[in-house]
Amino acid sequence: xxxxxxxxxxxxxxxxTGLSKASELAKKKGVGVIGVWIMSPQDWEAHLVSPAKxxxxxxxxxxxxxxxxELNIPLYTETITPRKDVPKRLLNLAxxxxxxxxxxxxxxxxxxxxxxxxxxxxxTEDGINFEPCHDDCVxxxxxxxxxxxxxxAVYSPWYRAWVAHLHAxxxxxxERPMPEQNPSGFRDNFKTLFDREIPxxxxxxxxxxxxxxxxxxxxPAGEAAAIDRxxxxxxxxxxxYTATRNFPAKQSTASVSVHHAxxxxxxxxxxxxxxxxxSTKKLxxxxxxxxxxxxxxxxxxxxxxxxxxxxxxxxxxxxxxxYTNIEWEYNDEHFRAWTEGRTGYPIVDAAMRSLNSTxxxxxxxxxxxxxxLAKHLLLDWRLGEQYFITHLIDGxxxxxxxxxxxxxxxxxxxxxxxxxxxxxxxxxxxxxxxEFIRKWVPELSEIKGEGIHNPYDKGGEAExxxxxxxxxxxxxxxxxxxxxxxxxxxxxxxxx
Ligand code: FAD
Numbered sequence: 111x112x113x114x115x116x117x118x119x120x121x122x123x124x125x126x127t128g129l130s131k132a133s134e135l136a137k138k139k140g141v142g143v144i145g146v147w148i149m150s151p152q153d154w155e156a157h158l159v160s161p162a163k164x165x166x167x168x169x170x171x172x173x174x175x176x177x178x179x180e181l182n183i184p185l186y187t188e189t190i191t192p193r194k195d196v197p198k199r200l201l202n203l204a205x206x207x208x209x210x211x212x213x214x215x216x217x218x219x220x221x222x223x224x225x226x227x228x229x230x231x232x233x234t235e236d237g238i239n240f241e242p243c244h245d246d247c248v249x250x251x252x253x254x255x256x257x258x259x260x261x262x263a264v265y266s267p268w269y270r271a272w273v274a275h276l277h278a279x280x281x282x283x284x285e286r287p288m289p290e291q292n293p294s295g296f297r298d299n300f301k302t303l304f305d306r307e308i309p310x311x312x313x314x315x316x317x318x319x320x321x322x323x324x325x326x327x328x329x330p331a332g333e334a335a336a337i338d339r340x341x342x343x344x345x346x347x348x349x350x351y352t353a354t355r356n357f358p359a360k361q362s363t364a365s366v367s368v369h370h371a372x373x374x375x376x377x378x379x380x381x382x383x384x385x386x387x388x389s390t391k392k393l394x395x396x397x398x399x400x401x402x403x404x405x406x407x408x409x410x411x412x413x414x415x416x417x418x419x420x421x422x423x424x425x426x427x428x429x430x431x432x433y434t435n436i437e438w439e440y441n442d443e444h445f446r447a448w449t450e451g452r453t454g455y456p457i458v459d460a461a462m463r464s465l466n467s468t469x470x471x472x473x474x475x476x477x478x479x480x481x482x483l484a485k486h487l488l489l490d491w492r493l494g495e496q497y498f499i500t501h502l503i504d505g506x507x508x509x510x511x512x513x514x515x516x517x518x519x520x521x522x523x524x525x526x527x528x529x530x531x532x533x534x535x536x537x538x539x540x541x542x543x544x545e546f547i548r549k550w551v552p553e554l555s556e557i558k559g560e561g562i563h564n565p566y567d568k569g570g571e572a573e574x575x576x577x578x579x580x581x582x583x584x585x586x587x588x589x590x591x592x593x594x595x596x597x598x599x600x601x602x603x604x605x606x
Pocket of ligand 1: 355363364365366367368370371403406407408409410413471472473474476477480498499502504505506507509510511512513514517
């Protein structure tokens with residue numbers, strides 16, 4: 111007899127709603143908790159999960175297993191293919207172990223909701239209670255409505271409602287109780303569950319040894335690493351966040367998106383910890399940097415609420431239907447140049463090379479490169495969305511889709527389509543000294559001064575170096591690209 115908690119995108123022990131509830135019920139029944147983690151290679155394929163992210167999850171699962179073992183809780187792992195078999199297999203395991211209750215935290219994408227719905231149905235037939243919990247968002251989807259009772263499609267009023275809701279329901283930010291230690295005899299009854307090996311990544315998702323080693327150091331996995339990262343950020347950086355967050359060379363952001371995506375850190379934990387270091391203990395007042403940072407985590411919730419309210423965004427459709435008819439260019443060479451960082455726009459190239467090397471990209475650079483793909487190259491934004499998700503270690507459908515929708519002007523609360531980022535101005539503003547460019551585009555590292563932003567523009571030393579080092583000329587002229595974009599968008603949506 112036991113209670114199951116099924117770990118998915120919540121690879122942590124602390125502040126975990128489903129796990130906490132499983133433990134509470136187990137205590138009431140006088141039984142123990144069994145953790146289950148299922149590797150579903152088909153899900154990883156279908157969701158285009160990057161090898162870096164798979165590796166991060168597998169490392170986190172290993173650490174989770176060790177931490178759970180200290181509480182005498184086993185983490186049973188198994189690889190299941192095809193993915194449609196997951197619900198039945200989970201229920202069969204429950205029957206085998208005499209389990210009547212399975213908990214998990216909800217994932218909100220349609221495939222996952224359908225799977226959970228099937229589990230509720232099949233579980234009911236088998237007398238097994240399957241209880242998915244809200245945990246991934248700080249404010250559960252469905253809680254916020256406009257004055258007219260509609261869903262919000264604009265961030266600012268939604269954010270005000272989000273803050274008001276949390277101030278009115280402070281328990282939403284409370285830390286969920288830690289799971290209890292399993293009873294001492296538990297290990298004797300379920301011995302074989304304690305020594306399950308974590309399966310290796312499937313071949314299509316495996317990293318090479320060099321990458322594995324590099325990501326291991328660059329992106330320490332597990333919840334202890336998450337707490338280390340956020341603690342450092344809260345003590346040293348958050349106060350200046352608003353002033354510094356847009357400058358990629360400053361490394362002034364928290365770098366916790368990878369932990370939010372794998373669930374080694376709950377978004378709720380982040381908001382609560384940030385609130386607690388704020389002088390006012392409020393979410394939207396006091397220290398500017400804290401307010402700003404909490405506002406960014408709110409964006410994460412916002413895009414999840416959008417996904418729940420308008421699930422067609424998961425089906426390759428733009429949020430704004432009228433943007434379906436834009437006539438995109440289909441230029442493979444341009445797309446390749448963008449992915450490889452060979453566009454001739456140093457800031458774009460530096461950003462793409464940083465993504466290819468670290469599996470991460472700074473937010474400002476995500477906006478610049480996404481806008482460049484959709485507006486300068488006039489390539490279908492979905493190509494870029496897909497490239498990002500297959501390469502990011504923090505790849506997350508809702509945030510990625512939201513970010514691409516914003517940058518390509520096809521999404522919810524988007525950048526107006528007639529606002530086209532000028533990559534050179536963005537570069538001068540957010541990498542004024544060219545520090546970030548020099549790091550990632552070594553061909554240009556010897557250029558001194560502002561020639562770094564657009565080396566072929568002013569001639570002289572900058573041009574000489576760029577030519578000598580074989581740095582490409584721009585693959586599309588800025589002014590031409592801007593005019594073409596405005597015309598094509600206008601024609602596509604049929605209005606100014
Ligand atoms: P911080 O600046 O320290 O922010 C704290 C946390 O807030 C982040 O960890 C993240 O969870 C959340 N956050 C911050 N900005 C955003 C945002 N704009 N939208 C949603 N959540 C945000 N974020 C992902 O987690 N996964 C993605 O796949 C992803 N794809 C993106 C694609 C595009 C085109 C754009 C423009 C943005 C994307 N973002 C994505 C959002 C953002 O770029 C990253 O969350 C951020 O760069 C992570 O770095 P950080 O942890 O240092 O962030």
